[in-house]
Amino acid sequence: xxxxxxxxxxxxxxxxxxxxxxxxxxxxxxxxxxxxxxxxxxxxxxxxxxxxxxxxxxxxxxxxxxxxxxxxxxxxxxxxxxxxxxxxxxxxxxxxxxxxxxxxxxxxxxxxxxxxxxxxxxxxxxxxxxxxxxxxxxxxxxx
Numbered sequence: 001x002x003x004x005x006x007x008x009x010x011x012x013x014x015x016x017x018x019x020x021x022x023x024x025x026x027x028x029x030x031x032x033x034x035x036x037x038x039x040x041x042x043x044x045x046x047x048x049x050x051x052x053x054x055x056x057x058x059x060x061x062x063x064x065x066x067x068x069x070x071x072x073x074x075x076x077x078x079x080x081x082x083x084x085x086x087x088x089x090x091x092x093x094x095x096x097x098x099x100x101x102x103x104x105x106x107x108x109x110x111x112x113x114x115x116x117x118x119x120x121x122x123x124x125x126x127x128x129x130x131x132x133x134x135x136x137x138x139x140x141x142x143x
Contacts, residue, residue: 002028
């Protein structure tokens with residue numbers, strides 16, 4: 001069995017999320033997804049959807065075997081518990097692979113780090129980011 005971990009905010013699910021999770025699932029035989037807690041989302045606007053509801057939505061997706069909420073203080077706690085063979089990063093996630101690898105090594109976590117492929121963005125009407133979905137809603141509602 002090859003255990004894969006994917007992680008992210010997963011606020012307002014869209015085709016980009018589904019593509020990432022399908023790609024991650026193809027890297028192994030079991031996919032665990034860690035859904036970031038709102039308090040840990042500091043690199044972008046905080047999520048709109050509550051933590052547990054985002055976890056529940058991710059858990060309902062076909063490629064996902066188990067969905068977990070991230071730890072409120074230490075992002076490596078669920079990774080240690082899951083003990084993955086591979087960590088699958090989204091193609092556009094802000095993580096520095098070298099620094100992540102060093103941090104994992106310091107914690108005694110031995111796993112590969114891979115990047116998921118990009119989803120074809122040729123169609124400008126496709127909403128492939130939460131920010132674009134929110135912008136479209138605001139435009140449609142006249143706010």
